[in-house]
Amino acid sequence: MLGDFSYCNPTKLYFGAGAVKHLNDELPKYGKNVVLIYGGGSVKKNGIYDEVVALLESNGKDVAEIAGVMPNPTVEKLYEGMEIARRHKADLLLAVGGGSVCDYAKALAVSVNCDEDPWEKYYLRFDEPTCEVLPVGCVLTMVGTGSEMNAGAVLTNHKSKLKIGHVFADEKVMPRFSVLDPTYTLTLPHYQMVAGIYDIFSHICEQYFSGEDDNTSDYIAEGLMRSLLHSSRIANKDMKDYEARSNIMWTATWALNTLISRGKSTDWMVHMLGQAVGAYTDATHGMTLAAVTMAYFKHILPFGLAKFKRFAVNVFDVDPTGKSDAEVAEEGLKALESWMRELGLVMNISELGVTEDMLEGLADATRIQRGGYKILDRAEIIEIFKESM
Numbered sequence: 512m513l514g515d516f517s518y519c520n521p522t523k524l525y526f527g528a529g530a531v532k533h534l535n536d537e538l539p540k541y542g543k544n545v546v547l548i549y550g551g552g553s554v555k556k557n558g559i560y561d562e563v564v565a566l567l568e569s570n571g572k573d574v575a576e577i578a579g580v581m582p583n584p585t586v587e588k589l590y591e592g593m594e595i596a597r598r599h600k601a602d603l604l605l606a607v608g609g610g611s612v613c614d615y616a617k618a619l620a621v622s623v624n625c626d627e628d629p630w631e632k633y634y635l636r637f638d639e640p641t642c643e644v645l646p647v648g649c650v651l652t653m654v655g656t657g658s659e660m661n662a663g664a665v666l667t668n669h670k671s672k673l674k675i676g677h678v679f680a681d682e683k684v685m686p687r688f689s690v691l692d693p694t695y696t697l698t699l700p701h702y703q704m705v706a707g708i709y710d711i712f713s714h715i716c717e718q719y720f721s722g723e724d725d726n727t728s729d730y731i732a733e734g735l736m737r738s739l740l741h742s743s744r745i746a747n748k749d750m751k752d753y754e755a756r757s758n759i760m761w762t763a764t765w766a767l768n769t770l771i772s773r774g775k776s777t778d779w780m781v782h783m784l785g786q787a788v789g790a791y792t793d794a795t796h797g798m799t800l801a802a803v804t805m806a807y808f809k810h811i812l813p814f815g816l817a818k819f820k821r822f823a824v825n826v827f828d829v830d831p832t833g834k835s836d837a838e839v840a841e842e843g844l845k846a847l848e849s850w851m852r853e854l855g856l857v858m859n860i861s862e863l864g865v866t867e868d869m870l871e872g873l874a875d876a877t878r879i880q881r882g883g884y885k886i887l888d889r890a891e892i893i894e895i896f897k898e899s900m
């Protein structure tokens with residue numbers, strides 16, 4: 512491990528069936544005024560909303576609500592929430608939902624006391640908060656993003672056709688606590704479950720496919736990927752399998768809670784390509800990643816051959832005997848593709864609504880990262896989008 516780093520993750524987790532009762536441990540730590548944040552209504556249908564509200568009431572909280580946080584939350588929705596949280600003098604923001612709701616709560620946490628436009632400050636200039644950051648708690652209902660234990664908050668700006676994630680350096684932006692109950696995820700439709708599974712896998716790959724040094728983080732990453740492949744195959748056949756779903760939930764958290772990026776460089780180019788697709792189509796995050804992955808990986812394979820070979824052998828059990836490095840690496844990518852197809856992921860961006868006339872705009876919306884095995888230029892980005900069609 513050649514990199515130097517600091518590591519601190521202050522989020523307290525409560526994991527397991529019935530874990531929501533631990534709101535009784537957390538709620539008393541904060542003032543009376545809670546803003547309860549949720550999405551388009553799944554939590555009302557499956558009863559999670561009622562359970563959380565009952566606990567807020569028994570803890571004597573005065574609750575205001577921000578409802579209807581959409582998948583891929585928008586900057587307009589942020590402005591609306593800032594008004595509500597300010598009026599209510601919020602002491603705690605409680606997010607009940609998936610990554611979109613958790614991300615939104617974090618974006619709100621840094622914006623309520625901010626005296627500038629938060630989009631300009633945090634998403635265009637990537638500044639850190641200089642105001643008081645409100646505390647956030649999460650009750651997670653959709654697995655994938657890792658938002659429950661990280662300081663990332665992704666927002667979409669439809670006017671400027673940009674989807675941008677800010678991973679704040681300030682630990683105060685991380686949720687103070689998160690409730691992870693695998694049974695809360697059992698009502699997810701299959702499409703969302705597999706999109707989440709692929710999001711997890713992609714997060715691990717983004718941190719794995721970078722750097723050449725021998726690094727503990729990469730061995731942890733391989734273990735997480737193997738666990739995910741195993742559990743995802745079980746959950747894909749039987750969505751109600753608690754053991755598999757709980758493993759997937761825990762893997763998601765560790766895939767993106769900053770641990771496996773310690774001491775190494777990272778890539779994140781699949782996410783940049785996927786986010787551009789998201790900005791134009793509003794498609795489900797995990798599917799945007801799946802749809803661009805194969806074209807991107809095939810493009811960078813020659814530049815990161817040693818790592819792609821290691822991936823094939825250590826993650827997909829490809830037998831390297833008698834084969835060239837390139838053959839082993841390519842067999843690994845074939846195994847990845849066949850697992851993706853087995854899950855039923857969307858494998859091309861046309862299916863997500865991308866048309867030829869969007870390609871130049873997609874390239875404009877793609878933020879080039881420098882940590883991968885090949886720094887892409889604009890022509891390569893267009894080429895990869897074309898391949899992904």
Ligand code: NZQ
Nearest residue numbers: 550551552553582583609610611652653656658663698699
């Ligand atoms: O809105 P409701 O009605 O709640 O429905 C949601 C939504 O339609 C539904 N859902 C959630 N829990 C459910 C459920 N349906 C039935 N039963 C349940 N238990 O699922 C749909 C998708 O939810 P969403 O929160 O949008 O999904 P996800 O968790 O994938 O979050 C996606 C957002 O997170 C960002 C993405 O870009 C996207 O904006 N990301 C955040 C990251 C981070 N904080 O580090 C990293 C990721 O790479 C990602 O970019």
Ligand code: ZN
Nearest residue numbers: 656710714782
């Ligand atoms: Zn992601």
